[in-house]
Amino acid sequence: MAPVQVKKICCIGAGYVGGPTCAVIALKCPHITVTIVDLNQARVDAWNSKDFDLPIYEPGLVDVVKQARGRNLFFSTDVDKAIREADLIFVSVNTPTKKSGVGAGFAADLNYVESATRRIAAVATSDKIVVEKSTVPCRTAESMRTILEANSKPGTHFDILSNPEFLAEGTAITDLFSPDRVLIGSLQTESGQNASQALAAVYANWIPKERILTVGLWSSELSKLAANAMLAQRISSVNALSAICEATGANIDEVAHAVGFDSRIGPKFLRASVGFGGSCFQKDILNLVYLSESLHLPQVAAYWRQVVEMNEYQKSRFSKTVVDTLFNTITGKHIAVLGFAFKADTGDTRESASISLIRDFLSERAYVTIYDPKVEVAQIWQDLQEACPTTPLAQIQKYVNIVHSAAEACEQKEAIVIATEWKEFLDIDWQHVYDLMTKPAFVFDGRLLLDAEKLTKIGFTVKTIGRGGRV
Numbered sequence: 443m444a445p446v447q448v449k450k451i452c453c454i455g456a457g458y459v460g461g462p463t464c465a466v467i468a469l470k471c472p473h474i475t476v477t478i479v480d481l482n483q484a485r486v487d488a489w490n491s492k493d494f495d496l497p498i499y500e501p502g503l504v505d506v507v508k509q510a511r512g513r514n515l516f517f518s519t520d521v522d523k524a525i526r527e528a529d530l531i532f533v534s535v536n537t538p539t540k541k542s543g544v545g546a547g548f549a550a551d552l553n554y555v556e557s558a559t560r561r562i563a564a565v566a567t568s569d570k571i572v573v574e575k576s577t578v579p580c581r582t583a584e585s586m587r588t589i590l591e592a593n594s595k596p597g598t599h600f601d602i603l604s605n606p607e608f609l610a611e612g613t614a615i616t617d618l619f620s621p622d623r624v625l626i627g628s629l630q631t632e633s634g635q636n637a638s639q640a641l642a643a644v645y646a647n648w649i650p651k652e653r654i655l656t657v658g659l660w661s662s663e664l665s666k667l668a669a670n671a672m673l674a675q676r677i678s679s680v681n682a683l684s685a686i687c688e689a690t691g692a693n694i695d696e697v698a699h700a701v702g703f704d705s706r707i708g709p710k711f712l713r714a715s716v717g718f719g720g721s722c723f724q725k726d727i728l729n730l731v732y733l734s735e736s737l738h739l740p741q742v743a744a745y746w747r748q749v750v751e752m753n754e755y756q757k758s759r760f761s762k763t764v765v766d767t768l769f770n771t772i773t774g775k776h777i778a779v780l781g782f783a784f785k786a787d788t789g790d791t792r793e794s795a796s797i798s799l800i801r802d803f804l805s806e807r808a809y810v811t812i813y814d815p816k817v818e819v820a821q822i823w824q825d826l827q828e829a830c831p832t833t834p835l836a837q838i839q840k841y842v843n844i845v846h847s848a849a850e851a852c853e854q855k856e857a858i859v860i861a862t863e864w865k866e867f868l869d870i871d872w873q874h875v876y877d878l879m880t881k882p883a884f885v886f887d888g889r890l891l892l893d894a895e896k897l898t899k900i901g902f903t904v905k906t907i908g909r910g911g912r913v
């Protein structure tokens with residue numbers, strides 16, 4: 443039996459992963475028709491919008507969509523039709539942390555994966571390769587197979603692959619154009635390996651063969667959780683060291699540089715920060731913690747849990763530094779928070795450290811002015827309401843102001859907090875900001891972004907993550 447040649451792809455889930463990933467497949471494989479489907483009409487409408495006002499901000503994405511949309515790339519809410527016509531289906535739906543029931547707060551909520559799988563079983567009338575693109579717990583493919591086999595039409599055959607996505611937001615398009623690796627996991631049966639080769643052939647249209655790794659299904663699923671856990675662990679390690687730096691006068695930049703020079707450690711992903719955010723690091727580590735506990739490995743669970751605990755500590759440590767520095771009270775004081783996204787070059791706010799900081803400031807009844815170049819105002823209100831569920835929105839709005847430029851945010855404040863490393867914050871006219879501020883004027887750099895020496899010369903008191911004392 444030879445591997446099938448994929449001609450039609452359906453992607454279920456038009457989010458941060460499904461959208462960019464399958465748009466790039468369409469761009470690089472003009473001979474394949476790619477249809478990205480979602481139940482969310484507004485999201486699909488935005489993907490189809492005439493002026494390319496796409497539902498997510500990602501550098502380079504508009505260009506990709508402009509080239510492929512209407513040629514061999516389509517966005518639709520007709521999930522059933524796209525499933526029926528496809529040879530290969532990516533399941534790229536959200537897998538958030540469960541909020542209630544067994545495993546609440548740790549386990550992945552697989553409800554969306556299950557509904558998508560049930561939909562495939564219900565409508566497919568021909569053989570399909572079903573690909574887990576979502577990040578899922580180890581052995582989820584087995585549950586998907588059981589659901590598909592129990593509900594499909596007689597004679598319909600499904601192969602299930604794991605093909606986790608490693609893109610990072612903000613660099614998704616360059617990551618997809620030139621990934622470090624593409625990982626494909628399959629059952630080690632003839633049919634499973636054929637399916638794996640069929641998917642590998644799609645990627646081989648633009649990715650060198652040696653970067654396409656084929657492994658077993660369970661290894662592939664676990665590798666995704668492992669990669670995110672180890673990346674997050676590096677940040678928690680460097681953040682733990684930043685606390686030691688602040689207490690000793692060592693400089694975390696210098697320490698990270700020196701440590702990263704060791705070729706076994708490497709220089710990437712060692713930037714101390716106010717804490718990692720994003721939709722996945724915390725969720726995937728908690729998922730690994732839950733998996734370890736389910737496998738009766740409590741020491742392993744405790745080891746990984748500490749990565750998340752260190753991150754929580756880093757965020758609250760930073761808030762405390764702000765309060766302590768502002769003479770132990772920020773009640774009634776005016777603070778500008780620059781950046782609301784969880785990192786630069788994205789409008790995504792999921793698990794952003796900014797949200798925790800602002801919640802802490804509001805609990806002290808400080809007045810907060812927020813500016814972010816890409817986050818929608820409505821999203822900020824929604825996040826703050828979720829972060830302060832017992833406070834009415836009208837009350838939050840008495841203390842929070844959202845503005846449209848960094849200059850406006852900084853006007854007449856007692857302190858300025860850098861929460862996201864947007865490059866444009868480097869261009870702020872700091873002398874002008876200083877002149878208008880109540881003295882002493884404080885800047886808290888949670889992202890190692892600013893030139894602390896220059897600001898100190900102007901007259902600011904600067905507190906930077908991982909640097910001891912007054913710089």
Ligand SMILES: NC(=O)C1=CN([C@@H]2O[C@H](COP(=O)(O)OP(=O)(O)OC[C@H]3O[C@@H](n4cnc5c(N)ncnc54)[C@H](O)[C@@H]3O)[C@@H](O)[C@H]2O)C=CC1
Nearest residue numbers: 455456457458459480481482535536537554558576577607
């Ligand atoms: N955001 C990221 O940078 C990365 C995310 N991942 C993983 O990829 C998966 C998806 O993440 P995102 O794209 O960020 O989520 P997202 O929330 O942006 O997108 C998921 C989409 O799936 C849709 N959906 C849910 N159930 C559906 C169904 N039954 N039929 C049709 N559409 C359905 C939702 O309406 C939503 O638009 C998650 O498992 C995540 O862990 C992996 C790598 C990177």
Ligand SMILES: O=C(O)[C@H]1O[C@H](OP(=O)(O)OP(=O)(O)OC[C@H]2O[C@@H](n3ccc(=O)[nH]c3=O)[C@H](O)[C@@H]2O)[C@H](O)[C@@H](O)[C@@H]1O
Nearest residue numbers: 607608609610611677711712713715718719720722784785
């Ligand atoms: O599974 C996922 O969702 C993705 O999660 C991360 O990507 P992402 O969360 O988009 O962005 P990162 O660049 O990893 O940043 C995550 C957080 O860590 C912070 N960070 C990153 C690097 C660093 O050195 N220091 C640091 O604090 C960032 O500011 C951000 O808040 C991984 O990098 C991707 O490989 C993975 O596919």
